[in-house]
Amino acid sequence: MFNRLVTDSIHLRILELRDVEQLYALTHTSRQHLREWLPWVDHVESVDDSRQFIQSTLSQYAGNNGFQLGIWYRETLAGVIGLHHIDWPNRSTAIGYWLGQDFQGLGIMTKACQSLVDFLFDDYQLNRVEIEVATQNFKSQAIPDRLGFVNEGCRRQAEWLYNHFVDHIIYSMLEQDWHPNR
Secondary structure, X not given: OOEEEOOOOXXXXXXXXXXXXXXXXXXXXXXXHXXXXXXXXXXXXXXXXXXXXXXXXXXXXXXXXXXXXXXXXXXXXXXXEEEEEEEOOOOEEEXXXXXXXXXXXXXXXXXXXXXXXXXXXXXXXXXXXXXXXXXXXXXXXXHHHHOOOEEEEEEEEEEEEOOEEEEEEEEEEEHHHHOOOO
């Protein structure tokens, strides 16, 4: 199973069924915070909903079509980062991520994202990684900006978010830009 040390206090590992209570608790306690930008939050009504999510992500991992990783900060589940899918013929993927409300502003997501991108280029030999962020989600936009991703433009009305559409910015990183001296 995937388990990656990012720093002394941050590590990433595949979400497993043993994590279901912590995942639900983190989602529940951060519900209002997460709901601002994530359309799935209202569908997580019980521990069983988190269990179903973890089971589906384990199937995703077993099918070699990406994965969802818990972000552990000082041994506490702080958030999730993962791949929506992997386009193996084109060697590309898209990353999604979220942090619980109490873990914001600590640099956790930037470090987790950087480590994941390293893994995707070095171990999976991918060529392109995308991050798609709502145009008004400035905190989330800061991650690809800090990491040097290229803003490729806007997808208008890309996502239905409860009662309105939101536009998305598409960010990308190519392996040749991540490792320019190879």
